[in-house]
């Protein structure tokens with residue numbers, strides 16, 4: 001029996017943002033926020049067309065996508081082998097590898113490493129893994145201040161806000177809002193700061209420069225880790241990543257165990273897939289790679305924290321496992337019609353959008369109302385699957401997790417009864433015909449000019465915003481029988 | 489209590505089960521039906537065009553004209569240069585304007601930095617530094633606001649796969665595609681955040 | 697060729713005219729179609745909502761009911777996708793029957809090899825490619841090929857056509873606000889075309905979009921692809 005079937009879950013935790021309601025409630029509120037919807041529609045609309053042309057430029061995109069999928073699947077199938085190899089190579093190159101079962105353990109390791117340096121400030125380059133484990137908050141409890149250096153993370157941090165996108169965490173803010181946050185929260189922001197993106201970027205540059213030049217400890221995430229060589233890879237745009245990876249004396253990188261790749265050659269696939277899917281660029285401005293420590297260049301002390309936090313549980317699920325192929329490009333968010341209207345916060349997790357809807361319930365388990373609602377946060381339109389550079393069949397996983405939610409999540413007796421009744425009716429042509437006759441008989445009572453304005457019970461959610469058709473006088477089946485298929 | 493390492497590896501091993509094909513054998517079965525390069529001809533033109541697409545300034549010069557081109561590009565007063573940079577590249581620049589391998593403190597006050605590179609990628613308009621001779625340690629090309637890179641024709645690989653083949657992953661590598669930029673405001677690319685805001689490239693190509 | 701009609705439970709109960717249109721159309725093209733009375737539902741609603749235990753009997757009964765036929769035609773892209781994509785994975789015994797299932801436009805263009813079915817529909821029409829027809833079945837421009845050959849029909853392009861309308865089965869109830877917001881945007885695109893009728897290959901999506909259309913104005917009607925293709929000068933769609 002698989003580990004999954006026995007529900008022998010590993011240790012995992014991730015902040016469910018405090019007091020988060022289930023998705024429909026949070027999304028319902030977000031939909032009503034016209035400014036938010038405008039910001040999201042504008043930003044995702046911009047990136048959609050550009051991604052399409054960046055992808056169309058490569059004739060072999062489907063082949064790259066297939067190779068990316070196969071490399072990831074192969075790695076997951078031999079994950080233990082590649083993790084050991086990675087550890088061996090990094091250690092040989094002068095780095096230290098740590099293992100963490102869950103968020104608390106990872107946070108403890110990082111806090112201890114920072115404390116051992118004697119410093120109380122760290123600079124950070126954007127990383128989903130440290131968002132997932134709530135590292136900044138954990139460090140703060142230890143008296144260590146973490147400074148986010150990525151522009152969008154800085155906007156979120158200064159605004160006391162939460163990230164709403166995996167690549168552009170401040171996507172829910174437009175330029176005017178960003179200017180207001182900088183003006184009120186950034187001590188050295190010019191008083192006449194305008195909302196031109198170039199000026200905003202310039203303000204961030206000036207704000208962080210002194211921090212970079214004096215920082216002694218940095219914390220980063222990792223995009224890829226090459227097992228055969230022990231090489232870590234970080235892709236970025238602004239140069240804050242290079243600053244963090246190069247200038248401090250101590251570098252601590254946190255990565256999910258699924259980020260490992262077998263060989264250096266494999267990067268040739270992902271360095272083509274990721275930038276085009278993510279920012280629609282042929283290549284992102286900066287990619288840094290490093291292997292352990294290099295005397296005379298960069299940090300003297302390098303630590304890698306390998307994080308499980310629910311990933312082995314995800315690995316144990318044959319269908320859900322494909323979520324571990326994710327390279328966090330955010331293409332699925334940008335094409336998702338639900339994300340564009342609900343926004344990232346509604347997903348109640350650092351991982352929003354389609355990938356969040358399949359990742360959060362797998363990492364945290366499907367027990368809570370938020371997690372049980374996430375697999376339903378989709379119309380199953382399939383745009384995410386189509387865009388995903390590693391071909392994660394997100395609709396397939398969503399439907400799979402819906403079944404888990406029904407079987408193991410919080411119970412909804414009313415829905416369960418209704419679905420059972422519908423199933424019972426639909427399993428028999430005789431019962432279906434009877435139900436159809438009852439529906440047809442009721443048409444006079446409910447309909448006006450063929451339309452129903454208000455349905456009772458749970459179906460009211462339909463007629464709150466749309467009419468429902470009144471049942472026809474006769475079902476197709478009844479017509480066929482009566483007229484011998486229209487022949488009499 | 490077992491250590492985190494044993495526990496994680498143990499769980500992974502139990503989930504994936506015994507009797508798997510050895511990783512090395514299974515690895516060879518991965519299909520790679522993609523192209524090794526997207527363009528056969530005009531690789532140097534492509535490199536110049538794609539690099540310029542990302543708002544880097546690109547000059548094409550004959551190797552004999554390189555010193556003049558470098559001198560013309562350096563319009564500020566003082567520049568960092570790494571050890572191992574060919575002396576003839578700087579032949580027409582006043583040595584007093586050059587700081588050799590300066591410390592981090594000094595770097596922020598300079599007008600820019602001049603380096604060579606290890607490899608360039610035509611398809612993506614990318615230049616890769618391996619921080620060997622003539623390229624300096626990583627901080628050197630990061631802190632100054634202006635970066636002039638000399639790329640020789642033989643360093644230009646047509647596409648990503650061939651570029652990676654030419655690189656040594658044991659060295660720290662920096663892939664640069666245009667000046668520092670961000671897409672963080674409304675998902676639109678804006679040049680100029682923390683890295684050098686101006687990237688200038690001199691591509692040396694022997695005239696026929 | 698023995699052809700069966702899988703009308704689908706939704707069309708059977710709510711949109712019988714669509715089923716009748718398929719029968720009329722195929723007869724006009726010289727093909728007799730049978731309606732096996734044992735058919736009920738492909739199981740999509742239960743499957744997509746997570747009630748998988750209820751689905752297996754529906755998959756088995758579908759396979760049994762339609763086993764004797766060479767081709768099964770259905771006027772629903774999403775039900776065709778459910779059968780073709782999922783039935784074999786739910787029960788491998790369902791695979792042979794599943795591979796004989798065709799959405800109407802696929803059947804006309806790929807199996808019968810016709811694009812001009814001799815239809816007449818003198819109206820300004822826009823076409824919404826439903827998600828399952830587009831991304832699961834990948835029927836591409838087959839419906840458009842068919843519509844372009846309809847006499848009198850003026851086909852106008854729908855802006856942001858490939859964006860989901862927000863129906864999504866029980867999504868429309870479980871996440872009704874988001875669903876309605878998506879539907880409202882779709883309706884705005886439909887109205888922007890100035891079309892008199894919105895056409896699609898799925899009555900489920902049309903029921904959702906149409907419900908918003910009738911709630912907000914009398915100007916645009918919804919019509920299933922089959923009903924346009926069945927319409928002729930002698931026997932026009934009402």
Ligand code: SF4
Pocket residue numbers: 277325326327328329330331332333355384387388389390391392
């Ligand atoms: S699931 Fe696919 S599309 Fe979404 S972020 Fe991950 S890799 Fe990108």
